[in-house]
Amino acid sequence: MAGxxxxxxxxxxxxxxxRKWNELRPIKLQVGIMKNADGxxxxxxxxxxxxxxxYGPKEVHPKxxxxxxxxxLRCRYHMAPFSVDERKNPAPSRREIEISKVIREALVxxxxxEDYPRTAIEVWVEVLQSDGGSRVAGITAASLALADAxxxxxxxxxxxxxxxIGEQVVSDLDDTEDKEGNGDMPVAIMPxxxxxxxxxxxxxxxxxxxxxxxxxxxEKGKQIYQMQREALTTRFFGGEAKTTEVExxxx
Amino acid sequence: xxxxxxxxxxxxxxxxxxxxxxxxxKRLDERALDQPRNLKIETGVIPKAxxxxxxxxxxxxxxxxxxIATGIPFPDTxxxxxxxxxxEILPMSSPYAEAGPPSEDAIELARVTxxxxxxxxxxxxxxxxxxxxxxxxxxxxxxxxxxxxxxLFDATSYAVVSALRTAKMxxxxxxxxxxxATDELIPVPVEKTPVSVTIARLGDRLVVxxxxxxxxxxxMRITITTDDDGNICASxxxxxxxxxxxxxxxxxxxxxxxxxxxxxxxxEATR
Numbered sequence: 001m002a003g004x005x006x007x008x009x010x011x012x013x014x015x016x017x018x019r020k021w022n023e024l025r026p027i028k029l030q031v032g033i034m035k036n037a038d039g040x041x042x043x044x045x046x047x048x049x050x051x052x053x054x055y056g057p058k059e060v061h062p063k064x065x066x067x068x069x070x071x072x073l074r075c076r077y078h079m080a081p082f083s084v085d086e087r088k089n090p091a092p093s094r095r096e097i098e099i100s101k102v103i104r105e106a107l108v109x110x111x112x113x114e115d116y117p118r119t120a121i122e123v124w125v126e127v128l129q130s131d132g133g134s135r136v137a138g139i140t141a142a143s144l145a146l147a148d149a150x151x152x153x154x155x156x157x158x159x160x161x162x163x164x165i166g167e168q169v170v171s172d173l174d175d176t177e178d179k180e181g182n183g184d185m186p187v188a189i190m191p192x193x194x195x196x197x198x199x200x201x202x203x204x205x206x207x208x209x210x211x212x213x214x215x216x217x218x219e220k221g222k223q224i225y226q227m228q229r230e231a232l233t234t235r236f237f238g239g240e241a242k243t244t245e246v247e248x249x250x251x
Numbered sequence: 252x253x254x255x256x257x258x259x260x261x262x263x264x265x266x267x268x269x270x271x272x273x274x275x276x277k278r279l280d281e282r283a284l285d286q287p288r289n290l291k292i293e294t295g296v297i298p299k300a301x302x303x304x305x306x307x308x309x310x311x312x313x314x315x316x317x318x319i320a321t322g323i324p325f326p327d328t329x330x331x332x333x334x335x336x337x338x339e340i341l342p343m344s345s346p347y348a349e350a351g352p353p354s355e356d357a358i359e360l361a362r363v364t365x366x367x368x369x370x371x372x373x374x375x376x377x378x379x380x381x382x383x384x385x386x387x388x389x390x391x392x393x394x395x396x397x398x399x400x401x402x403l404f405d406a407t408s409y410a411v412v413s414a415l416r417t418a419k420m421x422x423x424x425x426x427x428x429x430x431x432a433t434d435e436l437i438p439v440p441v442e443k444t445p446v447s448v449t450i451a452r453l454g455d456r457l458v459v460x461x462x463x464x465x466x467x468x469x470x471m472r473i474t475i476t477t478d479d480d481g482n483i484c485a486s487x488x489x490x491x492x493x494x495x496x497x498x499x500x501x502x503x504x505x506x507x508x509x510x511x512x513x514x515x516x517x518x519e520a521t522r
Contacts, residue, residue, distance in 0.1 A: 073491075094358050101355050108491035179327075183370075195493035199473065201486035202370040210483045210503060218496060 008165045008177055021170045024220060029231035031148050039149025043141040046174050047131035052141035054149040057119035071116035075104035077138055079127040099135050106139050106188040106198035112152040132178035133161040139188045144228055156228050157197055159188035160220040162213040164203050169213045171220050187217035191225040266468035273456045279464060285505055287460035292520035294417040302418025306410040309462060310400035315392055315410035317418040321430055322389035332379020333389035336365035338407050345399040363487045364407045367476035371445035371484040378440040381423055386430045401463035404474045408447035409517060416441055416521040444517060445484060446510035449474040450502045457502060459509055475506035
């Protein structure tokens, strides 16, 4: 591709890791992996390794934060110091604070918070190893953890990040593509309701490319949703969690 | 970012009233749904800064100041200058703002503003390199939110763009491998004019440039930044609610068209 330093896509449209423009990295999902948490999930997505745990509904402390008509959903997205190339300071960065906020805002619409007034539901997302798309992977795991905790939900939430390499729209950016590419667009959807609960965009998109990337993210999200269903089925009806090979249809 | 006192009863009554008005296509302040509030831009208000702008959008007021110095480049971009945009919601800006460490809302505001400027490639950072790996020009834009009346995202973004467009910096020369500042003043290498447009959803209606009262009742907000060519270069959906794919695309088209008119105003004010 013209304009990109490392030739992230070759002449045949093959990306550095061998994927086509619309392929996903391998994804592995496991539900109910932690003893103490009310609900938990683990996701491996490319090189991402992320755990999500849910506690609650529980009493709200401090009490002035109580919401009289619904549950308070707390969310923390945190990266382990060893999750990235250079050690990350364990204190929450501004980036992590913002991501915690957008993850919370992506999950709340799916939780029937009105069913649990005056309580707190805590969602902890811990990135053990990070690759591109850790926030959408975190959301995908967190919504499984919420379901595992038996919390009433309208839908699952599933995310996928699409973006640009040069002027080519691609799905599911990895770390290198995120840093060297020309745009990143994380999207989270509630697949059964057909609604978007997270949308962030950076890069320079023509109106056409914007729509193409956005719609591709939704399409890929629906595909990952099938893996979420499978992981929940495995959790509650037995069997080993397995890596789902994604069948791809190239352009 | 409502910065309004949360009062459940008043909020519910006010929201019902707003939705009723919106059902007949009207807003509290009689604006059209896609009509931003009056925008006033004053530049050069802080002579000690390299560039500055006071932006008044309705009753929301933001002051942006640019300071330029030399700095050490980031290891992954040894030949590129540094651009940092930050925003602080002053405790004086609203009866509900507080002093102390920045809130989640303030951090989001600063980061979304920075992203819009950075991703549009408004400032050509390749023209701010001095000695590769050792010295570059660093441009800091700091924003003070002086008065809160909704839509801090857009007001802050307009203030940053206006301040950068009118900023002057010293011309630096390299003598014997050392950077020296000259007395000559040159403009910052500005290439584009990104314009942020924030749209709120109340019930099933999308309204441009929400006031604080509208923000207190909104379900969802989306900020979309576009550039001179009508490209989309940054976006952020906010609030704990959803948006339909159709509304996202509609919001994108609205941002492009409303952004065009606002860009003309910014260009006029910063000529």
